Amino acid sequence: MTTRKTPTAAEPAADPAARATRPEPIRMGPVRRAGARRNGPDFEGGAGERDEGPLNAISEDIAQAVRVGYDVFSENLKRGREAANAFSQGEYSLGQVPHDAGEALKELVRLLQQTAESTFDILYRLAELAAKPKPPPPGPSPVPPFRPGAGDAAARNGPAPHTLAVTVRFKPPAVGRALTTSLARPQAPTSPAEIKASPLLKREGAAPPLAELSFDFDIASGGLTATVAVPEDQPPGIYSGTVWAATQDTPLGVLAIELGQ
């Protein structure tokens, strides 16, 4: 790690070569003296004045900073989720807005949503068209299938659907439910042992990840069974992770589950 000089305003002008230097550390090991603290203010409360507060280990300040960091992030996620819920239900927090203005704004939001969706749908169609070969040459049209319905049969026997059903089992059973019902079908022949998932992380708040997962072939549905081991004291909530096949670079999708109380 490069180090840097401790700044003071009274120091002379910058020497670019000296910029990336830090002073020798004041100490080389942890402060073990109980209650030792260097100017550590209680600035979670913010309001209190103090010149010489009680001495605590500086590492406590840092641990507290990390805790506060996680709390702030969780709080922000929670607010975002609440806003998204309101948005998806068409509430938009317009309870206090006059009716006409509220309706007009709702209509605008709907319009913008539809416009964005339509624009990209159109772009997608254009891209598909651009990727297609040239139009067929002039001349007679291709002969239709001899028997009515033969084309449908051909379609039925054609390429398999692009998705793969997924059933989630829990160990122990009945501790949660699956939020994912399908994944993308691998592009090459793949055995269940070649399918892996990243540890399932809790969406909000801190919790140990669920790392013990396995996949198996489900004869009944023709899809996959994912088995997730859930430790006894695992906090409830939504957990998710990315599913990969060893036979390809792009993931098959996200496996999401919800653990109950």
Place this chain on the structure above:
Amino acid sequence: MNAMAAIAGVEAASTADISERLATHGQAASAEVARYLKGGAPFLDDLLTDYPSRGGKMLRPAICMANARVFGGDERAGVGCAAAIEILHNGLLIHDDIQDGSEVRRGRPTLHRLHGVALAINAGDALMFSALRPLIDALRPLGSGVAKQVIEATMTMARETAEGQALELGWRDRNVLELTQADYFRMALKKTAWMGMIWPSQLGLIVGSQGRADPKSVMRFGYFLGIAFQIEDDVRNLCDDPGYGKERNGDLYEAKRTLMLIHARAACGGADRQRLDAFLGLSREARSRDEVAWLCDLMVEKGSIEHGRAVGAAMAGAAMHEFSLAYAGLPPSEDLSFLAGLAPWVVSRP
């Protein structure tokens, strides 16, 4: 690869390797930026290309492109998004400089000092809208499902960034004094981490995985990386040479509510507290060099700068932990090592 450490089995790239990766991805994104900003409109196009041509770390585009690659896509999948990110970032920088009254950007006078506020605002607006072009071009082959995910992530980022900027400006303009460490983290999450780290990671993940990976999975990594980055930037601003083309102690002249300022204010009392509050209540022009020097000394005396460095390092540690969860199980690659090495790099970068 000259690796410096392993994070959950992934070799973290060394500083030299990270610099190389930043240069490689940065060149690709810069070429794309230049292609999209090419033009000859008077009073506009020269301004659009000014900030991008001054160079920069290209951290945001590199994060996007690396994520696109580790989640299965090739460079093409991420470079359009990376260009969009860089163009938008430069547009926001122009507006930031005006709002902050900054005089220097990347070692040269800010755009509004060179061309006036009106033309600079116009250039910032144009850059932000211009960012849509490479984004749409990048998304077109990936389909509407992927595009919708990118739009959602982008709308969230835009809202969070505006909220973060509003917090910082509001605290300064309304002279808000009673701030806590949590307030600072909240502001830095919105103002810095979302646009600088979370959004680029998410865009890369979405286009790389073709919409099949969960964009939320990289949020915590981006958040802690962004907080560590912001604290380090704030500490450097107090150094002899901030190292990124900004004026020394500019944050003190602007009375920016940095972690160190919040810490110093909480640590002092009596006459020092009164003097500090009086300083914060002044206009930028009225803050004298002597008072800035006194405040800088106060921060050293109260251990605020040391505290800032320690918290920055702790946030980098949290980012390393979150990296090990978010990127677990991905096949090893130079881009994965690059992402693994970013957390230690942000607090020790040259």
